[in-house]
Amino acid sequence: MAEIKKILYATDFSENSKWALTYALSFAQKYDAKLYIVHVIQQPSYPLGMYAEISFDAMDKFNRNISDVTEKEMKNLCEVELKGFKNYESMIINGTPFVEIIRTAKEKEVELIVVGTHGRTGLDYVLFGSTAEKVVRKAFCPVLSVRLPGKEVKNHKK
Numbered sequence: 001m002a003e004i005k006k007i008l009y010a011t012d013f014s015e016n017s018k019w020a021l022t023y024a025l026s027f028a029q030k031y032d033a034k035l036y037i038v039h040v041i042q043q044p045s046y047p048l049g050m051y052a053e054i055s056f057d058a059m060d061k062f063n064r065n066i067s068d069v070t071e072k073e074m075k076n077l078c079e080v081e082l083k084g085f086k087n088y089e090s091m092i093i094n095g096t097p098f099v100e101i102i103r104t105a106k107e108k109e110v111e112l113i114v115v116g117t118h119g120r121t122g123l124d125y126v127l128f129g130s131t132a133e134k135v136v137r138k139a140f141c142p143v144l145s146v147r148l149p150g151k152e153v154k155n156h157k158k
Contacts, residue, residue, distance in 0.1 A: 004031040006110040010038050010101045010135070013073045020116035020146035021081055027112065027144075028085065035088040036108050037078065040097040041070055067092070098134035106140060113143045 009024035011017040028035040043063075074090050082088065093100045105113050117132040136143045 002111060004033050004111045006034050006036065006108055007031075007112045007114060008036045008038060008101065008105045008108060008110040009114045010040070010097070010131075011077065011116070012039065012097075012131075013077065014116065014118070016118050016146075016148045017116035018077075018081060019148045020114055020144075021077075023144060023146050024114035025082065025085060027114070028087065033087070033111075035085070036104065036110065037074070037088055037090040038101060038104055039070060039074060039090075039092050040100045041066060041092065041094050042097055043094060097131045098138065101131070101135050102139055111141055113139055113141060115143065115145055117145045117147050 004027060007024055007028050009021060011021065024035060027033065070092050074092060078088065078090055091104065093104065101113065101115070113135060115132045115135055117130060132143075132145045136145055
């Protein structure tokens with residue numbers, strides 16, 4: 001088995017991703033590995049012409065508010081959920097989540113990526129896809145995709 005010394009855990013601060021953290025933390029403790037905790041702030045996309053209605057000051061304030069809330073969430077996650085684990089580095093990055101997760105994993109030379117999955121289906125999946133699925137398909141290293149217990153996709157065929 002490959003040696004695991006660096007793990008990247010991607011979070012959106014949801015219940016699903018907090019469940020995935022239990023796996024990332026367990027692996028980090030078992031292998032005495034460094035844990036990189038990453039949250040990616042995706043810039044909102046506006047329909048064509050909407051910028052005419054939004055001032056740059058309002059967009060700047062909106063972005064600062066998102067950054068402030070994200071920093072508080074990250075601090076809380078690290079203080080509460082890591083349960084005293086100290087071998088970690090947290091990062092907040094702007095960009096497209098799957099792209100930044102993979103880029104950061106390469107940059108940090110991690111051996112494992114851990115992500116939570118929401119199990120999207122239907123139109124939501126068609127429109128947005130799944131960050132976890134894109135990471136699994138495009139990553140250079142193994143990816144552990146963790147689903148929250150009780151969130152299984154129901155089979156509608158009889």
